[in-house]
Amino acid sequence: MIECKTSKAISGMGHSMKRKEDGRFLHGQGNYVDDIKLPDMLYMDIVRSPYAYAKIKNIDSTAALAIPGVLAVITGKDLEQYNLHWMPTLMSDTQMVLPTDTVMYQAQEVCAVIATSRYAARDGREAVKVSYEVMKPVIDPYKAMDASAPVLRTDKEGKKDNHIWHWEAGQKERTEKIFAEAEVVVKEQMHIPRIHVSSIETCGCVADYHKVNNQLNMYMTTQAPHAIRTVIALVAGHVGLTEEKIRVISPDIGGGFGGKVPVYPGYVIAIAASFLIGQPVKWIEDRSENLQADSFARDYHITAEMAGTKDGKILATRFKILADHGYTDASANPSKFPTGMFSIGTGSYDYDTSFMECDAVYTNKPPGGVAYRCSFRVTEAVHAIERITDRFSLEIGKDPADVRMQNFIKKEDFPWKSPMGWEYDSGDYHAGLKLAMDTVDYWGLRKKQAEMRKEGKLMGIGISTFTEIVGAGPSKDFDILGIKMFDSAEIRVHPTGKAIARFGTKSQGQGHETTYAQIIAEVLGIPAENIQVEEGDTDTAPYGLGTYASRSTPTAGAAAAVAARKLKDKARKIAAYLLEVSEEDLEWEPGKFFVKGAPEKVKTIQEIVFASYTNFPQGMEAGFEATHYYDPPNLTFPSGAYICVVEVDKETGAIDVKRFVAIDDCGNIINPMIVQGQVHGGLTQGIAPAMYEELIYDEDGNILNGTLMDYLVPTAVESPSWETGHTVTPSPHHPIGAKGVGESPTVGAPPAIANAIVDALSPYGITHMEIPITPFKVWKALKEKGVV
Amino acid sequence: MTTNIAKGFVVNHPIAMVWENLTNPEKIVNCVPGASLTETVDENNYKGKVSLKFGPVKAGYDGLITFLERDAATHKMVLKGLGDDEKGKGNAEMNMTGILTEEADGQTNVNVSMDITITGMLAQFGSRLITDVSNTVFDQFVGNFKDQLDGKEAGDNSISAGSMMGSMVKGIFGGNKS
Numbered sequence: 026m027i028e029c030k031t032s033k034a035i036s037g038m039g040h041s042m043k044r045k046e047d048g049r050f051l052h053g054q055g056n057y058v059d060d061i062k063l064p065d066m067l068y069m070d071i072v073r074s075p076y077a078y079a080k081i082k083n084i085d086s087t088a089a090l091a092i093p094g095v096l097a098v099i100t101g102k103d104l105e106q107y108n109l110h111w112m113p114t115l116m117s118d119t120q121m122v123l124p125t126d127t128v129m130y131q132a133q134e135v136c137a138v139i140a141t142s143r144y145a146a147r148d149g150r151e152a153v154k155v156s157y158e159v160m161k162p163v164i165d166p167y168k169a170m171d172a173s174a175p176v177l178r179t180d181k182e183g184k185k186d187n188h189i190w191h192w193e194a195g196q197k198e199r200t201e202k203i204f205a206e207a208e209v210v211v212k213e214q215m216h217i218p219r220i221h222v223s224s225i226e227t228c229g230c231v232a233d234y235h236k237v238n239n240q241l242n243m244y245m246t247t248q249a250p251h252a253i254r255t256v257i258a259l260v261a262g263h264v265g266l267t268e269e270k271i272r273v274i275s276p277d278i279g280g281g282f283g284g285k286v287p288v289y290p291g292y293v294i295a296i297a298a299s300f301l302i303g304q305p306v307k308w309i310e311d312r313s314e315n316l317q318a319d320s321f322a323r324d325y326h327i328t329a330e331m332a333g334t335k336d337g338k339i340l341a342t343r344f345k346i347l348a349d350h351g352y353t354d355a356s357a358n359p360s361k362f363p364t365g366m367f368s369i370g371t372g373s374y375d376y377d378t379s380f381m382e383c384d385a386v387y388t389n390k391p392p393g394g395v396a397y398r399c400s401f402r403v404t405e406a407v408h409a410i411e412r413i414t415d416r417f418s419l420e421i422g423k424d425p426a427d428v429r430m431q432n433f434i435k436k437e438d439f440p441w442k443s444p445m446g447w448e449y450d451s452g453d454y455h456a457g458l459k460l461a462m463d464t465v466d467y468w469g470l471r472k473k474q475a476e477m478r479k480e481g482k483l484m485g486i487g488i489s490t491f492t493e494i495v496g497a498g499p500s501k502d503f504d505i506l507g508i509k510m511f512d513s514a515e516i517r518v519h520p521t522g523k524a525i526a527r528f529g530t531k532s533q534g535q536g537h538e539t540t541y542a543q544i545i546a547e548v549l550g551i552p553a554e555n556i557q558v559e560e561g562d563t564d565t566a567p568y569g570l571g572t573y574a575s576r577s578t579p580t581a582g583a584a585a586a587v588a589a590r591k592l593k594d595k596a597r598k599i600a601a602y603l604l605e606v607s608e609e610d611l612e613w614e615p616g617k618f619f620v621k622g623a624p625e626k627v628k629t630i631q632e633i634v635f636a637s638y639t640n641f642p643q644g645m646e647a648g649f650e651a652t653h654y655y656d657p658p659n660l661t662f663p664s665g666a667y668i669c670v671v672e673v674d675k676e677t678g679a680i681d682v683k684r685f686v687a688i689d690d691c692g693n694i695i696n697p698m699i700v701q702g703q704v705h706g707g708l709t710q711g712i713a714p715a716m717y718e719e720l721i722y723d724e725d726g727n728i729l730n731g732t733l734m735d736y737l738v739p740t741a742v743e744s745p746s747w748e749t750g751h752t753v754t755p756s757p758h759h760p761i762g763a764k765g766v767g768e769s770p771t772v773g774a775p776p777a778i779a780n781a782i783v784d785a786l787s788p789y790g791i792t793h794m795e796i797p798i799t800p801f802k803v804w805k806a807l808k809e810k811g812v813v
Numbered sequence: 814m815t816t817n818i819a820k821g822f823v824v825n826h827p828i829a830m831v832w833e834n835l836t837n838p839e840k841i842v843n844c845v846p847g848a849s850l851t852e853t854v855d856e857n858n859y860k861g862k863v864s865l866k867f868g869p870v871k872a873g874y875d876g877l878i879t880f881l882e883r884d885a886a887t888h889k890m891v892l893k894g895l896g897d898d899e900k901g902k903g904n905a906e907m908n909m910t911g912i913l914t915e916e917a918d919g920q921t922n923v924n925v926s927m928d929i930t931i932t933g934m935l936a937q938f939g940s941r942l943i944t945d946v947s948n949t950v951f952d953q954f955v956g957n958f959k960d961q962l963d964g965k966e967a968g969d970n971s972i973s974a975g976s977m978m979g980s981m982v983k984g985i986f987g988g989n990k991s
Contacts (some may be wrong), residue, residue, distance in 0.1 A: 075903040075933025131937070159932070436890040675984070723814040727936035735941065 028202035037547030040697035077726020078162035094145030132317035162389035178444030207332035227278025229309035249571025275561035281533035318394030356394030365401025368445035400475035411776035485785025489777035496579025511579035513567035531567010548589035550616030575765035584655035678804030692764035711774025844957035888913035903933015
């Protein structure tokens with residue numbers, strides 16, 4: 026049970042308060058971007074390239090313009106006149122808004138049709154005739170590195186190959202020495218497939234430019250409204266759109282998962298169209314456009330190696346990565362970290378030597394590399410370390426649970442410095458795995474497995490004991506396009522003791538309206554239900570870097586706590602004044618100050634707030650407001666111990682997930698119900714790449730599963746019954762000891778599932794399976810081993 | 814994506830007649846479902862159209878057909894078809910090799926292999942169907958070709974894979990087949 030310091034009426038931390046936002050969602054009163062309708066609004070649709078690599082010979086818009094309601098067809102050449110045909114990516118690469126001569130991936134934007142209705146815009150899109158000269162694309166990232174491969178980014182001056190950057194970290198020489206001398210060395214090649222966030226709501230916007238005021242109101246699906254405002258100002262400043270004239274409004278968002286961090290060409294074209302025509306322009310992607318053209322996630326080819334002793338001590342790891350970034354590096358990583366937080370890949374284990382390197386390449390695929398429910402490449406790293414740890418256990422013939430227990434960093438060794446330089450804040454990995462093992466009856470399952478194997482049945486148990494790295498981040502290391510990754514909270518308490526709180530983050534379903542209110546309620550004792558939380562309007566909210574990578578609780582949640590503490594300090598002063606005692610004589614109980622030893626002499630927080638407007642001490646600033654910009658001193662390091670049990674049918678390769686136990690440690694818990702909901706969603710998005718999802722391209726660059734008919738997003742039918750639990754190891758540096766949880770399950774689940782399936786197949790000499798592990802892959806592997 | 818189909822069949826006609834029908838563009842095009850000739854460029858190059866429906870996806874290709882080889886001595890022909898979708902939504906390429914061999918009793922063995930490569934919207938939406946549809950189209954082509962050799966009126970050479978899929982689905986789920 027989570028201990029609560031506040032009453033249910035106040036509902037501070039630890040209460041499973043029902044989500045305040047759900048009322049409007051359940052009543053169909055949500056306000057999503059496609060609900061926004063403005064007078065004289067026009068509609069935009071986008072013509073997209075059928076080819077992965079082609080020169081545009083001609084765009085014939087005659088037939089489109091003849092359709093009633095079609096007003097304009099905007100091409101790259103049109104935008105070029107205003108120098109709006111290209112834009113910077115978050116990784117300081119460049120990206121076309123619309124092409125002037127060459128298309129670089131299938132489904133790339135070619136031109137845009139503006140019309141008076143959505144139907145006319147779609148008809149216009151179908152009527153635009155584009156002729157192309159098709160070229161042979163570069164699809165395989167390994168071939169892209171060949172000296173003979175055509176150079177794709179000829180727009181970049183002096184570019185002579187498809188290499189983007191090289192990154193390396195760790196102890197290269199020491200790693201090589203340990204690997205050369207180690208008793209046991211294991212190695213596996215792994216592909217973390219290209220996947221898509223597939224949020225229920227696709228991307229879209231309404232760009233509303235007012236010529237007379239030179240004002241742009243931009244309603245859009247973005248996880249980071251302030252950052253977007255600054256980016257628009259940087260890209261469009263030269264046409265007179267300066268930052269004070271730009272208002273970005275991110276209304277209700279139907280799922281983001283990282284996919285709504287980037288700036289997509291569609292947003293920019295809509296702005297340009299509204300700017301040129303002088304009317305609001307709405308653009309809403311359809312499902313296939315979203316899947317085919319928006320930023321992908323993952324796509325890391327990893328060679329993972331582990332060196333250790335025969336009795337199970339891990340000595341060193343080595344990871345070599347090839348990162349397929351598609352046409353441009355449009356990842357959403359902090360500037361200094363081209364591979365994001367991949368360097369968490371040394372895992373939860375106590376050893377001091379590792380070396381990691383990555384080369385990024387261009388191919389003719391859509392750009393991206395978004396942090397899909399993952400703190401910048403943590404999913405890739407965790408898959409590599411957790412899989413290779415199992416491979417190591419298999420090699421030495423020791424149970425993977427024992428190997429983990431043997432190598433875990435001990436509770437008392439925190440804060441712990443990783444070989445890659447991170448300072449893990451806190452953790453109790455032994456307790457987490459023990460709880461997971463007890464919950465699932467691990468040793469009982471191992472016995473059952475031995476019996477089933479005798480009968481020729483395939484049963485597997487997989488463990489994943491991951492360490493996460495979230496809450497980006499401390500300003501000394503973390504920025505996006507130069508802007509430091511702090512976040513903010515502003516609290517205004519009205520005279521009657523009710524409050525509004527605004528944040529630089531933006532909920533997309535995480536429940537911020539509830540959890541932020543609970544944090545403030547915890548500190549100030551004002552009931553959470555009386556605290557209105559508002560995000561997403563850059564004209565009203567304080568500046569922040571937005572919500573992704575489980576950063577909101579570690580940053581904005583901390584800002585809320587610190588701002589509330591500033592107010593509590595003021596409340597104490599006012600209470601002392603009202604009760605005519607010194608501040609030291611006061612004692613706090615959630616919601617009120619009373620005089621020590623005289624509990625009848627009391628002032629409630631509501632009375633104190635009222636006094637701050639009506640009867641405050643001379644010289645004190647009136648009102649009850651506070652703002653805080655929180656710059657975290659360190660990242661937070663949530664962890665988890667997951668155990669998955671599968672049975673595999675030999676004849677069909679079908680995989681049945683029998684049990685899945687997830688023990689998470691996200692530090693102090695704000696709302697257990699919301700955490701559980703986050704974990705359920707995250708686990709389902711973890712089973713997705715493990716068993717179902719992958720964006721598949723053929724050698725011509727055609728996406729072969731560009732609809733949800735073929736791209737398999739798991740539904741309730743595919744989802745097992747999740748068994749969740751937690752250990753609580755507070756973060757020592759976070760104001761409320763919280764760590765963040767949203768992404769943990771997505772990060773931790775895939776290797777647990779893969780390890781379970783490989784464990785089931787291991788009696789037949791199978792040591793690794795590439796995700797997504799489909800029945801066909803299983804059947805094929807068993808057939809190759811002569812089992813079926 | 815590329816699909817390969819290789820099939821052989823026997824017809825009850827002498828090799829010279831089969832060869833004449835197979836290598837005559839006007840005659841052969843009548844047998845290709847959904848295809849028509851629009852222009853003769855020269856003796857080896859012809860322009861034509863092919864329309865296909867894959868469920869909801871309609872594809873119409875304007876193409877150039879080129880005889881790369883027509884060797885009457887070895888009875889081997891190689892034909893290349895290149896088509897652009899009429900609306901710029903993709904393209905298709907077909908390389909076909911046909912070899913005739915003489916059988917006993919005036920029969921002729923026809924061996925045809927085709928590589929079909931499609932790019933663009935059809936590849937995106939129809940990739941799972943391409944092999945099945947191509948096989949069906951090929952079988953229909955063979956039927957039409959046989960009919961033509963037999964002197965029968967070539968049947969309706971239009972095809973809709975959508976309606977074909979409909980009948981497949983009905984077949985699977987036991988719907989009313991009438």
